[in-house]
Amino acid sequence: MNLPADQLVYIGLRDIDPFEGYILNKLNIKAYSMDAIDRFGISKIMEMSLDALKPRNKIHLSFDIDALDIYVAPSTGTPVRGGLTLTEGLYITEALNLTGRLQGLDIAEFNPTLGTGDDLESTLNTTMQIIRKACADREGKLSGVKENITNLSKELNKK
Numbered sequence: 001m002n003l004p005a006d007q008l009v010y011i012g013l014r015d016i017d018p019f020e021g022y023i024l025n026k027l028n029i030k031a032y033s034m035d036a037i038d039r040f041g042i043s044k045i046m047e048m049s050l051d052a053l054k055p056r057n058k059i060h061l062s063f064d065i066d067a068l069d070i071y072v073a074p075s076t077g078t079p080v081r082g083g084l085t086l087t088e089g090l091y092i093t094e095a096l097n098l099t100g101r102l103q104g105l106d107i108a109e110f111n112p113t114l115g116t117g118d119d120l121e122s123t124l125n126t127t128m129q130i131i132r133k134a135c136a137d138r139e140g141k142l143s144g145v146k147e148n149i150t151n152l153s154k155e156l157n158k159k
Contacts, residue, residue: 005029007057009049011092012037012067012084034082042088046095059096060104063089063130065123075115075123086126093133105134 005027013033016024024031030052032045040048053059066076069083084092096102110127112120 007053009052011045011049012088014080014082034084037084037088042084042091046092050095050099057101058103059099059101060106061093061096061102061134062106062108063093063134064109065107065127065130066109068126073110073123073126074119075111076109077111077114078109086129089126089130090133093130097134097136102134105131107131 006029008027008029010024010029010031013031016031016033023029030049032049037045065073066078066080067084068089069085070079070081072083072086072089073079107127107130110123112124115123
């Protein structure tokens, strides 16, 4: 099954190179920069994003952790200041979940081998909050995941 490009939405872009901009424009992909979020607010951006999607389509959220500000998620290969706040990231995730159409989630750009122990803890806590919002898990049904990632990180750091 092919996903039409006009059914893609990027939120929180900060650094688009000329070729990426060309592709976004040529394929009519909706893309909202951090400047747009600062100007209109995350609520309006989500309203426009959801309006751009066909109402019967299921939604898959690919959440790049590096879209968040470095202070929220430092354990990533591309930590940059000026990203989404944790509140904005959670708002995006919850808004998609509340549509009843969110069917999948992947988390990208989280690298538990980068940064200090505090960096890992911060990024891991942030990631778990995003996952919980996507899954509407407010009762701890994802317990054990954090421990598994922490243990994996320790193993990877030994090598």
